[in-house]
Amino acid sequence: MIEEKSLNFLEEIVENDLSSGKHKSIVTRFPPEPNGYLHMGHAKSICLNFGLALKYGGYTNLRFDDTNPITEDTEYVESIKNDVKWLGFQWKNELYASDYFNQLYEFAVKLIKKDLAYVDDSTSEEIAEQKGTPTQPGKNSPFRSRTVDENVKLFEEMKAGKYKDGEKVLRAKIDMGHQNMHMRDPILYRIKHAHHHRTGDKWCIYPMYDFAHGQSDAIEKITHSICTLEFIPHRELYEWFIEKLEIYPSRQYEFARLNMTYTVMSKRKLLQLVNENHVSGWDDPRMPTISAVRRRGYTPESIREFCDKIGVAKRENLIDVGLLEFCVREHLNKIALRRMAVFDPLKIVITNYPEGKTEILSGENNPEDENSGSREIPFSRELYIEQEDFMEVAPKKFFRLAPGQMVRLKYAYIIRCDSFVKDANGGITELHCTYIPESRSGSDTSGISVKGTLHWVSAQHAVTIETRLYDRLFKAEDLSQAEGDFKEHINPDSLLVVPKVYAEPELLKAKGEERYQFLRKGYFCLDPDSKDGKLVFNRTVTLKDMWAKEVKKG
RNA sequence: UGUCCGAUGGUGUAACUGGCAACACGCCUGAUUUUGAUUCAGGAAAGUCCAGGUUCGAGCCCUGGUCGGACAACCA
Numbered sequence: 001m002i003e004e005k006s007l008n009f010l011e012e013i014v015e016n017d018l019s020s021g022k023h024k025s026i027v028t029r030f031p032p033e034p035n036g037y038l039h040m041g042h043a044k045s046i047c048l049n050f051g052l053a054l055k056y057g058g059y060t061n062l063r064f065d066d067t068n069p070i071t072e073d074t075e076y077v078e079s080i081k082n083d084v085k086w087l088g089f090q091w092k093n094e095l096y097a098s099d100y101f102n103q104l105y106e107f108a109v110k111l112i113k114k115d116l117a118y119v120d121d122s123t124s125e126e127i128a129e130q131k132g133t134p135t136q137p138g139k140n141s142p143f144r145s146r147t148v149d150e151n152v153k154l155f156e157e158m159k160a161g162k163y164k165d166g167e168k169v170l171r172a173k174i175d176m177g178h179q180n181m182h183m184r185d186p187i188l189y190r191i192k193h194a195h196h197h198r199t200g201d202k203w204c205i206y207p208m209y210d211f212a213h214g215q216s217d218a219i220e221k222i223t224h225s226i227c228t229l230e231f232i233p234h235r236e237l238y239e240w241f242i243e244k245l246e247i248y249p250s251r252q253y254e255f256a257r258l259n260m261t262y263t264v265m266s267k268r269k270l271l272q273l274v275n276e277n278h279v280s281g282w283d284d285p286r287m288p289t290i291s292a293v294r295r296r297g298y299t300p301e302s303i304r305e306f307c308d309k310i311g312v313a314k315r316e317n318l319i320d321v322g323l324l325e326f327c328v329r330e331h332l333n334k335i336a337l338r339r340m341a342v343f344d345p346l347k348i349v350i351t352n353y354p355e356g357k358t359e360i361l362s363g364e365n366n367p368e369d370e371n372s373g374s375r376e377i378p379f380s381r382e383l384y385i386e387q388e389d390f391m392e393v394a395p396k397k398f399f400r401l402a403p404g405q406m407v408r409l410k411y412a413y414i415i416r417c418d419s420f421v422k423d424a425n426g427g428i429t430e431l432h433c434t435y436i437p438e439s440r441s442g443s444d445t446s447g448i449s450v451k452g453t454l455h456w457v458s459a460q461h462a463v464t465i466e467t468r469l470y471d472r473l474f475k476a477e478d479l480s481q482a483e484g485d486f487k488e489h490i491n492p493d494s495l496l497v498v499p500k501v502y503a504e505p506e507l508l509k510a511k512g513e514e515r516y517q518f519l520r521k522g523y524f525c526l527d528p529d530s531k532d533g534k535l536v537f538n539r540t541v542t543l544k545d546m547w548a549k550e551v552k553k554g
Numbered sequence: 555u556g557u558c559c560g561a562u563g564g565u566g567u568a569a570c571u572g573g574c575a576a577c578a579c580g581c582c583u584g585a586u587u588u589u590g591a592u593u594c595a596g597g598a599a600a601g602u603c604c605a606g607g608u609u610c611g612a613g614c615c616c617u618g619g620u621c622g623g624a625c626a627a628c629c630a
Contacts (some may be wrong), residue, residue, distance in 0.1 A: 006568055006577095032628050068629060096603050169628055179557045181626050190628035202556040209630045232559060233625050254559085258579045261565090267630090303607055309578065313560095316623060320565050323579050340589095368592070399590070408588050441588065453588045465584060519589050547590040 006222055010048065010253060010311040014056055018324075026058035026223045030084065030091070031213065033065045034076035034197070036267035037289045038083045039284040040303075040324075047307035048255070049226055050089040055154060061220055062091035066098045067212045069196035077197070079282070083290040088300045095256035097212045098198045100219055103158065104207045107215055107245050108188055110171055112151045113254060115189060116244055117156040118144055120171050127169070130176065138176035138184045144173065158191055162203045165191050168207075174240065182237045186210055194240045195245050214238040217250035225250045226528040228257040229314065258310065258456065262487055263288045264479050265292030279473075285527075285538050286494050288472045296470065297515060297525035299335075301330040309351075318478055325541045329523070332540065336517040337365045337372065338530040340410065340455040341469070341503040343521065345384035348431040350415065354380040358461070363411040374507045378461040379412050384502050385456045390428060392420065397550070399452035401431065410519060414439035414448055439515040462502040465535045466526065469496040501537075510535060 006014065009048050017023045032038065038046075044498040053060040063086060066072050084091065097104075111117035122130065132138030146154070170189040188211040194205045212238075217225045225238075237251045242249050259265055264273075265288055273279050273287070282289050285296035293303065302343045308328040310319050340363075361380045366372035385401070393483055394402035401407050406416045413435040421430040439446040476482035476489040503518075510516065517522045522542040530536045 006570090008567085031630090035630080065630065066616090071629075113568080127628075129628055130625075136626090137556095166628065179556090187628055206628095208628075213630080229559070230624060231630090233557085236558095256560090295556090298612095307564080313567070315560050317566060320579065323566075329591090338589080350595085367589090367625095397590095410588060414588095446578060450588085452590080455589070502626090517589085517591085519587085520591070543589075543591050545590075550590080 001422055010052060010226065010255065010281050010312060011055070013150070013430065014052060015255060018056060019199060023223050026053060027054045027061070027221055027227060028058065028207055028224055029063050029217065029220060029222050031063045031065045031216075031227075031402070032080050033068070033071075034073060035071040036076060036271055037079050037291055039265055039267070039270060039287075039289045040260065040293070041265045042083075042314075043087060043290055043303055044258040044307050044310065045226070045228075046084055046089060047304055048312060050091075051307075052136050052224070052226075053448070058223070059092035060089070061093045061095050061118065061222070063093075063095040063097065063216060063220070063226070065209070065213060065216075066096050066196070066198065068205050069192060069194040069206065072197055074197050077293060083294075086294060086300055087290065087303060095216075095220065096198055097207075097216050098196060100212070100216055101199060101203055101483050103206070103219065104212060105205075106213055107241075107247075108155065108207070108211070109152065110172075110245060111172065111188070112155060113148060114244065115148050117145050117170055118151050119158065119174050120144070120169050120185075121167070122169075125168065127171075127187070131181065132176070134181060140176050141171070141185065144185070155189075157512070158189070158205050161193070161204075163191055165193055167191060170245045172211075172237075172240075179238050180233055182210070182233050183240070186237060186413070187196050210234060210237050211241070214241050214250065214252070215245070215247065217252075218242060218245075220249035221248050222250045225252045227252060227254055229254050229316075230257075254314065255312050255315050256314055260288065260324070261318060261320065261321045261431050262411075262474050262479075264474070269486060270486070272471075276487075280488065286469070286470050288473075295527065297332075297523060298324075299515070302331040305331065316478075321472065328541055328546070332515055332517065332523045334368050335366070336515040336523055337375075338363065338367070338517050338519055339504055339507055341379070341465070341467075341518040341521060342384045342455070342457045342462075343501050343506070345502055346387045346389045346390055346428060346431065348383050348385055348417075348433050348456075349417075349433050350381050350383070350435045350436045351418070354421040355381055357381065358458075360409050361550050377504050378413055378458045378508065379409075380458045380460050382459040383409070383456045384459055384462065385409075385431075385454050388429060388452050390417070390420070392428065399450075400454060401452075402434075406436075406448065406450045407454050407458050408439075408450050410453050411441050412456070413437070413477055414444075414446060414450055419512070421482055422452060455521075457502045458503055459502075461505050463508055464500050465503050465537055467498045467501045467505060467524065467537045467539060468500065469539045470494060471496070507535070510537075515540075 017197040030049045050060045169187045171185045174183045176184045176215045189205045282368050283291035283295045362374045364374045389400040415433040415435045419432045423429045436446050473492045474489045475491045510525045510526045524537040525538040525548045527538045
C-alpha cells in the first residue's frame, strides 16, 4: 500500500470541481507568445498544464498568444512546438489567438454597443497620465462620452485602416477611479500597421493581451486557465469580460513562477544575452532555455522529474540549481554508456609489458543496466592517465598513484608506480610502472586489493575529441537580489573548451541521441557542432565528487 | 498613502483540513564498491514571521502587526 502523494493546490481545485460536478472533464492550455524561446519556467508551466489534463483525463491546447506582430515570428513558433514535443507532451489542438481575430473584433463591437467601450484619441502619454497611480485615482478621458454610434463608426474606421499607428485606441469603459489599475479603462485594441506572421496584412488593429487571452480561453472552453502570479490583478478584468460578453466562464488560477539559482528566467533578459553575444545563441548550453538544456544533454525525463520535485505553490521561490543537477544525474546514471577519456594526460609506461603488444579488454557499457552489453578497449604498454591522479608526495588518504603505490586501471590490471620523470620546471612528464599480470580484470588471482581505480586510455589507440565544460552562467546565486545590472554578474569562466581530450576509440561511434558517462569525469553528449574527424562533446553535469570536497576541506 | 498576493529546517514542497511537523535536495557519519560515482545504513537541522485570542489541544480558525512580492507598457 503506497501512501498517496498529497495534492498541490491546483490538483485540489480540479478534484473539487470534478467531484462537485462543476466539470465533467478539464481543459487546459499552454499559451506562449511566439517572441522568444521557451525556458525552464515554461517547462514548469508545461508540465503543470499538460500534467493536470493527463492526470484527470482532459486535454491541453497549445495556443500561441500572437497578438503583437512586432515581436513575434514563426521561428519562435517552430522552436516552441519542438520544445513541447521534446518534453514529451502532445497537445490536442494547435491554436493561435490570431485565429480568433474576427471573433474578438465582434466581442469588441458588442462591448461598444453596450456602451462599455469607447474609442479614445488620447496619446499614450495622455492615457498614462489619466491612469493615475496605484495610490491615486485616475481621471476620465475627454473622449469617454462619445456616443455608441460614433464609437461603432470610429472603431470600424480603425479596422479599415483610416488611422495611423497610435492615433486611436479602443478602451473599455469601466472605472477610472478603480483600486485595481487594470480596471481603469484598459486598452482593448491598438492600431499597428504591421505584418502578422499568420494573418499577414489583413489586420491593422490588434487586441491587447487582456482582450485576447481570456476570450480565447472562453472560445476554447478552457476550464482551468493557469498562469503566473503577476496576472493576479488581471483576474478581475478577466472576469469582467466574461460577465459583460456573456461567454464561457473559464477560471484563472495563478501559481508562482520558477526561479533558479545562478541564472535568470526572463525572456527579456535571455534575449539580451543572445543579442549582446554573451552567449552563442538561444541554445547555448549555458542558457536555461529548453533548447539549451537539451543541447547540453539533459533528458526530458529528468526535466519532468525536476518539475515534479519542485512542486507548485503560490509563494515565491528560488530553486537550487543543484536539484536540477541531481535529477539529471539520477537519470543519466541509469542510461549513460560508460566510456573513458583523459583530459589532462600524464604518460605512463608499463615497463614489464611487452613492446608492441595490444590486448583487447572488455568493459561493461553500463553497470546499472545488465542489458547494455560491453565494448572493447585496447590496452598497451604506453597509456595516459590524468595528471591529477598522481602525486609525488601523497597524503595518507590519497588512493591514487604515488611512488610505490598501487592502483587498479579500470577494466585492466593493477599497476605499481616505480619511478617518475620530471622536466626542467619540476613538472611530472612520465611515470614508470609495472603491472601485475595475474590481476587482469575479471580473472584476478593476485589477491591484491587496492583502494583506487583510475580511468586511462592507450596512448597509441587514443582518439582525440573536443570537450566543452560548462559552469554557471552567473556568479550571483540570487540575481533578483544582486546589485546593479544582471549582466555585471556574468561568470567569465562559464565555458571552458578543452580542445584535445584523449578518448578510447569506441567514442568514434558516438551518436547524438546517446548519453555517455566519461568515468570519473561526468556525463557528456555529442554536440551538433561535431563533424567527421572532429567530435565535440558537451559536459552535461559533473559526477558528484566527494574527494574534491575532501581536498577543499584540507 | 492604496489594493492584491504570500510567509513552515539552508532550499523547495507536505501535514489525513484542529491532534505534539513529514518528504526531497543539500550537509555530516559509517558500510559496500574495479568510477572517491552508484547503492545502503544512520545523523544534524524548523517548533511553523510576531503578538494576542478561541480551544482540552492551533502550522491550520479569529484579531492586530511585521516582513517580502505584485500592480501605474498602445508587452504578454
